[in-house]
Amino acid sequence: MLIDCPDCNARVDGEVVGSVEFVNDPDEVDEPRRRLSLLRCPVCGNPLVALDVLSTVSESGEFWLSAERIWPPCTMLSPSIPAKIRDSLEEADKCIRSGAFTAAVAMTGRALEAMCRHFGTKSDVLAGGLKELLDREIIDKRLFQWGDELRINRNLAAHATGERFHGWHAGSLFTFALAICNYVFVLNEQFAEFLEHKDDVNKLMKQLVESLRGRKAKRTVVRGNPKRLWTLGHPSRRTQFRYEGSVADGCMLLQVGNPKIEASFFQAALMTFSGREVRGGFKEDDPPRDSFGEWIKNNSRSINGRCLTPRHASFIAAILCHETGVTSRLDGASTGVRALLVAAGEQEDIRPFFA
Ligand SMILES: [Zn+2]
Numbered sequence: 001m002l003i004d005c006p007d008c009n010a011r012v013d014g015e016v017v018g019s020v021e022f023v024n025d026p027d028e029v030d031e032p033r034r035r036l037s038l039l040r041c042p043v044c045g046n047p048l049v050a051l052d053v054l055s056t057v058s059e060s061g062e063f064w065l066s067a068e069r070i071w072p073p074c075t076m077l078s079p080s081i082p083a084k085i086r087d088s089l090e091e092a093d094k095c096i097r098s099g100a101f102t103a104a105v106a107m108t109g110r111a112l113e114a115m116c117r118h119f120g121t122k123s124d125v126l127a128g129g130l131k132e133l134l135d136r137e138i139i140d141k142r143l144f145q146w147g148d149e150l151r152i153n154r155n156l157a158a159h160a161t162g163e164r165f166h167g168w169h170a171g172s173l174f175t176f177a178l179a180i181c182n183y184v185f186v187l188n189e190q191f192a193e194f195l196e197h198k199d200d201v202n203k204l205m206k207q208l209v210e211s212l213r214g215r216k217a218k219r220t221v222v223r224g225n226p227k228r229l230w231t232l233g234h235p236s237r238r239t240q241f242r243y244e245g246s247v248a249d250g251c252m253l254l255q256v257g258n259p260k261i262e263a264s265f266f267q268a269a270l271m272t273f274s275g276r277e278v279r280g281g282f283k284e285d286d287p288p289r290d291s292f293g294e295w296i297k298n299n300s301r302s303i304n305g306r307c308l309t310p311r312h313a314s315f316i317a318a319i320l321c322h323e324t325g326v327t328s329r330l331d332g333a334s335t336g337v338r339a340l341l342v343a344a345g346e347q348e349d350i351r352p353f354f355a
Contacts, residue, residue, distance in 0.1 A: 001013070001014050001016055001037060001039060001050060001052075001067055002014070002066065002067065003039060003048055003050050003067050003069050004069055004325075005041040005043065005044060005046065005048060006069075006072055007041065007044045007046050008041060008043045008044050010043070011325075012041050012042055012043055013042060014037075014039030014040065014041060014042065014048055014050065015039060015040045015041075015042055016037050016038075016039055017037075017038045017039065017040055017047075018037070018038050019035050019036065019037040019038075020035070020036050020037075021033055021034070021035045022034055022035075022036070032053050032054055032055075033053070033054040034051060034052070034053050034054070035051070035052050035053075035054070035064065036049065036050075036051055037049070037050045037051075037052070037067070048069060048071065048072070049069070049070050049071035050067035050068065050069055050070065051067065051068050051070050052064045052065055052066065052067035052068065053065045055329050056329065063329075065327060065329070066325060066327050077089055077090065077178075077181075078182065078185070078186045080185045080186045080189045081181045081182075081185045081186065082114075082118050082185070084114045084117070084118065085111050085114040085115050085118060085181060085185075087114075088107050088108070088110040088111035088113075088114055089107075089108070089111045089174075089177065089178065089181065091107045091110075092104045092105075092107035092108045092110075092111065092170075092174055092177070093174065093274070095107055095170070096167070096170050096171060096174060096274075096275075096276070099167070099276075101165040101166060101167055101169065101170035102157045102163070102164065102165045102170075103157070104165070104170040104173075104174060105153050105154055105156075105157035105165050105169070105170050105173055106154055106157040106158045108150060108154065108170070108173050108174050108177045109126070109150055109151060109153070109154020109155075109157065109158065110154075111177050111181070112126060112129075112130070112147055112150055112151065112154070112177060112180070113126055113129070115133075115180070115181065115184065116129030116130065116132070116133065117129075119132075119133060119136070119138055121133065126151045126154070127148070127151060130144055130147045130148060130151060131144075133147075138184060139180065139183070139184060143179075143180050143183060143184075146176040146179070146180060147176075147180060149173075149176070150173055150176060150177055153165075153169075153173055166289065166290050167272075167276070167278070167290045168272065168290060168294065168295045168298060168299070171271070171272035171273065171295075172272065172299060174271070174272075175268050175271050175272055178271065226242040226243065226244050226254055227242065227243055227244070227322075228240060228241075228242050229241060229242075229243070229315075229318050229319065229322055230318065231282075231314045231315065231317075231318050232280060232314065232317055232318050232321060232328045233280070233282075233314070233330070234330060241253065241254070241255065241315055241318075242254040242255075243315070243319060246323060247263065247266045247319060247320065247323045247324055248263060248323075249263055250262045250263040250266075251266075251319060253312070253315055259306065259308060259312060260304075260306065261304060261308070261312075261316055261319075262303075262304050262305065264303065264304075265299075265300065265303050265304040266316070266319075266320065268299065268303050269292075269295070269296075269316065269320065270320070270324065270326070272295060273292070273295075273326075278290070278291060278292050278295075279291040279292065280292055280293060280313070280314065280317060280328075281293030281294055281310055281313070282310050282311060282313055282314035282317075283310055284309060284310055284311050287310040287313075291310075292313050292316075292317055293309075293310030293313040293314075294310070295313075296308050296309070296310060296312060296313035296316060297309060297310055297313070300312075
């Protein structure tokens, strides 16, 4: 069973020591069968516990969705982010995973409040706190703008305004909050570390030259070998396409206009849909609400720097499924067969959920 081993920091084929199959609520007709397995990492020998869900049963056998590692627990947030802020972000993430989007927005706002408190801002309200962080140059103008947007939405979410938040909305705001925290705590710390060691110029320069050389060589190889993939969906409706690059380095679709998909846009998509099942929504004009296609359409200009359509979303989804822990399945329950993505935040964080 494929699973991410935190000690090896790699995806491994875990040896199944034992499994128990069960359903959460036996009275519920549509309740999926789940399987809890104790695994042993074939590399380091450490124990791992995985949970996976039965997706479909056909003549060719049972199809189980990729297993989620539930022990040791997955961590997504950097330990450099102070615990009180991390707690709120983790809570917001949990809300998004369980579809409580309004609560997620409120918790995301709470993370910002915790950040203001961490820096001891004097103002009692978030607006004043953020302004103070800007004045003290802890955040810059752009982060202030993101923070202020979060503040406005958090006010709508926390009070009985009747405002309803959708998944992409909560996910986007969460992505912005995480970006602010990563900028303020993680990157600053890394930069301070860099400054501390910069005297060792020769060593650093050598490492830098080596890493650049490695990257250049890798890119050249990728460029020379476009990858060929099929889009997701029903076999009768899939099309083949070609692309260069990777999720990690960013991609270029080899088609009219050669649209580029930045690595940061892939990351934002993975973070937004982490642990959730989302409808493909690849229809050009009118993607369904809360679908992957709608998210690509609404967020590509701001995050990717160029507008992409739901049609591009079908290629992006296929690339994510090919290169990361994201999986897809066909949903035959509706009249048309459509693709569903089971998104994974990071390769070691695969949490399939049913919509
Ligand atoms: Zn291992």
